Amino acid sequence: xxxxxxxxxxxxxxxxxxxxxxxxxxxxxxxxxxxxxxxxxxxxxxxxxxxxxxxxxxxxxxxxxxxxxxxxxxxxxxxxxxxxxxxxxxxxxxxxxxxxxxxxxxxxxxxxxxxxxxxxxxxxxxxxxxxxxxxxxxxxxxxxxxxxxxxxxxxxxxxxxxxxxxxxxxxxxxxxxxxxxxxxxxxxxxxxxxxxxxxxxxxxxxxxxxxxxxxxxxxxxxxxxxxxxxxxxxxxxxxxxxxxxxxxxxxxxxxxxxxxxxxxxxxxxxxxxxxxxxxxxxxxxxxxxxxxxxxxxxxxxxxxxxxxxxxxxxxxxxxxxxxxxxxxxxxxxxxxxxxxxxxxxxxxxxxxxxxxxxxxxxxxxxxx
Amino acid sequence: xxxxxxxxxxxxxxxxxxxxxxxxxxxxxxxxxxxxxxxxxxxxxxxxxxxxxxxxxxxxxxxxxxxxxxxxxxxxxxxxxxxxxxxxxxxxxxxxxxxxxxxxxxxxxxxxxxxxxxxxxxxxxxxxxxxxxxxxxxxxxxxxxxxxxxxxxxxxxxxxxxxxxxxxxxxxxxxxxxxxxxxxxxxxxxxxxxxxxxxxxxxxxxxxxxxxxxxxxxxxxxxxxxxxxxxxxxxxxxxxxxxxxxxxxxxxxxxxxxxxxxxxxxxxxxxxxxxxxxxxxxxxxxxxxxxxxxxxxxxxxxxxxxxxxxxxxxxxxxxxxxxxxxxxxxxxxxxxxxxxxxxxxxxxxxxxxxxxxxxxxxxxxxxxxxxxxxxxxxxxxxxxxxxxxxxxxxxxxxxxxxxxxxxxxxxxxxxxxxxxxxxxxxxxxxxxxxxxxxxxxxxxxxxxxxxxxxxxxxxxxxxxxxxxxxxxxxxxxxxxxxxxxxxxxxxxxxxxxxxxxxxxxxxxxxxxxxxxxxxxxxxxxxxxxxxxxx
Numbered sequence: 001x002x003x004x005x006x007x008x009x010x011x012x013x014x015x016x017x018x019x020x021x022x023x024x025x026x027x028x029x030x031x032x033x034x035x036x037x038x039x040x041x042x043x044x045x046x047x048x049x050x051x052x053x054x055x056x057x058x059x060x061x062x063x064x065x066x067x068x069x070x071x072x073x074x075x076x077x078x079x080x081x082x083x084x085x086x087x088x089x090x091x092x093x094x095x096x097x098x099x100x101x102x103x104x105x106x107x108x109x110x111x112x113x114x115x116x117x118x119x120x121x122x123x124x125x126x127x128x129x130x131x132x133x134x135x136x137x138x139x140x141x142x143x144x145x146x147x148x149x150x151x152x153x154x155x156x157x158x159x160x161x162x163x164x165x166x167x168x169x170x171x172x173x174x175x176x177x178x179x180x181x182x183x184x185x186x187x188x189x190x191x192x193x194x195x196x197x198x199x200x201x202x203x204x205x206x207x208x209x210x211x212x213x214x215x216x217x218x219x220x221x222x223x224x225x226x227x228x229x230x231x232x233x234x235x236x237x238x239x240x241x242x243x244x245x246x247x248x249x250x251x252x253x254x255x256x257x258x259x260x261x262x263x264x265x266x267x268x269x270x271x272x273x274x275x276x277x278x279x280x281x282x283x284x285x286x287x288x289x290x291x292x293x294x295x296x297x298x299x300x301x302x303x304x305x306x307x308x309x310x311x312x313x314x315x316x317x318x319x320x321x322x323x324x325x326x327x328x329x330x331x332x333x334x335x336x337x338x339x340x341x342x343x344x345x346x347x348x349x350x351x352x353x354x355x356x357x358x359x360x361x362x363x364x365x366x367x368x
Numbered sequence: 369x370x371x372x373x374x375x376x377x378x379x380x381x382x383x384x385x386x387x388x389x390x391x392x393x394x395x396x397x398x399x400x401x402x403x404x405x406x407x408x409x410x411x412x413x414x415x416x417x418x419x420x421x422x423x424x425x426x427x428x429x430x431x432x433x434x435x436x437x438x439x440x441x442x443x444x445x446x447x448x449x450x451x452x453x454x455x456x457x458x459x460x461x462x463x464x465x466x467x468x469x470x471x472x473x474x475x476x477x478x479x480x481x482x483x484x485x486x487x488x489x490x491x492x493x494x495x496x497x498x499x500x501x502x503x504x505x506x507x508x509x510x511x512x513x514x515x516x517x518x519x520x521x522x523x524x525x526x527x528x529x530x531x532x533x534x535x536x537x538x539x540x541x542x543x544x545x546x547x548x549x550x551x552x553x554x555x556x557x558x559x560x561x562x563x564x565x566x567x568x569x570x571x572x573x574x575x576x577x578x579x580x581x582x583x584x585x586x587x588x589x590x591x592x593x594x595x596x597x598x599x600x601x602x603x604x605x606x607x608x609x610x611x612x613x614x615x616x617x618x619x620x621x622x623x624x625x626x627x628x629x630x631x632x633x634x635x636x637x638x639x640x641x642x643x644x645x646x647x648x649x650x651x652x653x654x655x656x657x658x659x660x661x662x663x664x665x666x667x668x669x670x671x672x673x674x675x676x677x678x679x680x681x682x683x684x685x686x687x688x689x690x691x692x693x694x695x696x697x698x699x700x701x702x703x704x705x706x707x708x709x710x711x712x713x714x715x716x717x718x719x720x721x722x723x724x725x726x727x728x729x730x731x732x733x734x735x736x737x738x739x740x741x742x743x744x745x746x747x748x749x750x751x752x753x754x755x756x757x758x759x760x761x762x763x764x765x766x767x768x769x770x771x772x773x774x775x776x777x778x779x780x781x782x783x784x785x786x787x788x789x790x791x792x793x794x795x796x797x798x799x800x801x802x803x804x805x806x807x808x809x810x811x812x813x814x815x816x817x818x819x820x821x822x823x824x825x826x827x828x829x830x831x832x833x834x835x836x837x838x839x840x841x842x843x844x845x846x847x848x849x850x851x852x853x854x855x856x857x858x859x860x861x862x863x864x865x866x867x868x869x870x871x872x873x874x875x876x877x878x879x880x881x882x883x884x885x886x887x888x889x890x891x892x893x894x895x896x897x898x899x900x901x902x
């Protein structure tokens with residue numbers, strides 16, 4: 001009789017335990033990011049303050065953002081989603097949303113309103129490029145150069161890449177068509193507003209490749225964002241494209257003899273997606289964290305550790321100084337008015353359609 | 369045993385005959401426990417086999433589960449194409465009759481089918497996935513499906529519902545539809561009946577009750593389509609007969625115009641040709657793509673020259689793997705010879721030097737080559753310092769084929785040295801001495817006596833190095849530039865970046881087939897028995 005009672009009691013405890021944890025939030029969260037300085041900025045700005053307020057939460061990092069789309073697709077097929085929150089570029093977020101692998105977000109219902117009182121939808125504004133994508137930062141692909149290798153007249157506009165007479169030497173460019181083909185057409189005399197129209201035609205694509213062909217044997221093609229700063233530091237290239245935060249880090253934090261251009265920078269967004277198919281406790285925890293991590297102050301805080309612009313309009317005025325160097329960060333943001341005089345904004349719709357086609361031509365052109 | 373049987377046999381018979389006679393008399397030979405010997409032997413053997421199988425079972429199961437099954441699954445993706453027929457079943461069905469040679473867009477039945485399919489696809493968020501799939505074949509499909517998906521539930525098809533309900537309010541009641549399509553009307557209204565089934569399934573998935581939901585516009589559209597396309601409703605029910613008579617007078621909705629409003633690309637005949645071409649569940653399209661061809665309605669054609677890439681990459685991968693194998697043989701042979709001929713103590717030290725790279729990370733080794741070979745790197749600096757190369761004409765040794773061959777030769781060298789060494793260390797040195805004492809020169813003794821015995825080591829090393837090289841990925845990615853990348857880099861791109869897994873699977877299948885063919889050829893020419901790892 002006694003045993004039966006204790007078994008019953010045990011079952012009751014177990015049952016209430018299960019019921020309680022189903023309502024509660026999960027205490028472990030796997031966040032996927034890019035590693036390096038960028039992940040550190042997320043750790044300092046979002047995760048450490050959040051864990052300080054919720055000591056029961058344990059955060060596991062996975063540095064897999066570069067393969068996030070493929071891995072999420074594989075997880076979905078295996079019906080075993082092990083990630084809770086994934087940091088991806090906007091183009092990847094759109095694809096994940098298209099494939100039904102990312103959860104749609106109710107911006108005003110699930111995220112914090114701006115510090116200035118604007119609704120989340122208004123505050124994020126144009127950076128909401130997909131229903132599944134919660135933007136964090138604006139970054140740009142832009143060009144850096146060796147100050148000691150460009151003579152007395154450092155380059156001031158993007159077409160310096162194609163000017164082998166004035167700036168002889170190797171240059172490093174991304175081994176993907178994005179940004180390269182736009183710059184090529186711009187420097188081949190195509191008006192900026194016509195570029196995507198021209199690029200949609202086979203002739204326009206050939207024109208862009210022909211322009212790139214004028215410097216093809218002087219180009220080192222990079223595949224990782226860290227390549228160009230390294231090549232510049234080694235003096236292997238005179239100039240090269242990379243992400244603006246990498247250049248800031250080489251210039252301001254490592255004091256390399258490197259200068260940078262803001263002309264014709266290619267603006268892009270990076271942000272979070274929540275995988276589709278999380279169970280209720282995990283989802284509740286992630287949404288709770290997201291609401292905190294994407295509010296105006298947190299996005300502004302991130303700029304203390306990395307020179308990427310916050311995606312919320314209301315965060316701009318909250319951006320302060322670099323955490324270690326103490327310099328004002330606002331002038332180093334790609335969105336700063338002085339830097340944003342001539343910008344490209346990545347055309348996601350265009351690239352979703354033309355990526356396969358242009359990339360096939362680009363890679364064939366590279367290999368031939 | 370033969371002797372025993374012979375002993376008991378009647379005199380005058382040979383032992384063999386005696387045994388046969390004995391077997392005929394007493395039945396089969398018995399083991400100690402009384403079972404027939406044959407059976408008992410077989411059982412013992414079977415037990416032995418089972419035990420052997422049980423011993424290797426963990427490995428077998430492991431290899432099956434983690435290797436054979438996933439790879440088989442991946443390879444199958446190179447022909448699978450069920451996504452079109454699964455997402456747009458009605459469209460695929462009706463489109464099969466459409467004549468793609470003509471210049472006319474598909475007719476009413478296709479538009480109606482496409483409308484119904486798209487409604488379900490959008491609700492299940494499958495249309496964008498299909499768009500991504502078809503965008504590999506025709507640029508623009510991705511945004512076409514996305515844009516159309518946003519519009520499809522805002523079409524003007526609500527006028528059908530209004531007109532049917534105005535005719536008879538019972539058309540607005542789900543119960544009447546359920547009752548009607550349970551009966552003979554289902555045969556008269558094929559599209560409506562099929563769509564009703566899908567609508568029921570959809571509600572079941574969502575956990576809704578179909579009898580509590582309003583009749584959606586696309587069901588009225590299907591009904592209108594059936595009624596105006598010769599549905600034989602005579603004698604089925606008065607309500608249907610009345611509806612058929614009235615439907616002829618209904619205000620119609622031009623679905624093709626509605627779709628053209630959503631996205632003008634739907635008026636492009638190439639879109640429909642592509643849809644029809646990729647309707648079947650099994651496609652050769654991926655394989656065509658992976659050999660620089662493309663599937664067209666008129667058969668398989670070569671791609672335009674500026675898009676041909678895989679032929680180049682396959683040839684380059686084979687060529688460079690051969691060069692790497694060759695340079696490994698040249699470099700490894702003397703080292704292996706030294707290793708097997710030096711005194712033990714020195715040989716061991718040398719062996720550690722050979723193995724040292726194995727204990728270093730692959731990435732570190734590859735990056736080290738970058739530092740060595742780049743234009744501002746160690747080798748160029750030394751050459752400039754020696755005055756052999758002018759400062760403004762430094763050699764380009766990295767980010768091209770040369771750099772890839774150098775780095776990969778270094779990385780794969782131990783795989784050549786070790787098998788060579790283990791074969792050479794079994795060749796007795798006395799053979800060479802014997803050859804020389806019989807008057808052979810050093811060269812003849814080596815070439816006629818030593819070398820032939822070391823060939824199995826070369827064979828084993830070559831197979832190892834070549835097969836490793838042909839699928840190499842990291843080193844060409846880092847130091848390959850644009851002339852030193854392999855086919856595996858492109859496969860990786862399609863797996864992780866473009867998400868075109870079908871194409872990646874087709875490329876992988878071809879690579880696997882090439883390796884198997886080469887292996888077979890190697891077996892024919894050199895003989896696989898001539899391969900020794902020790």
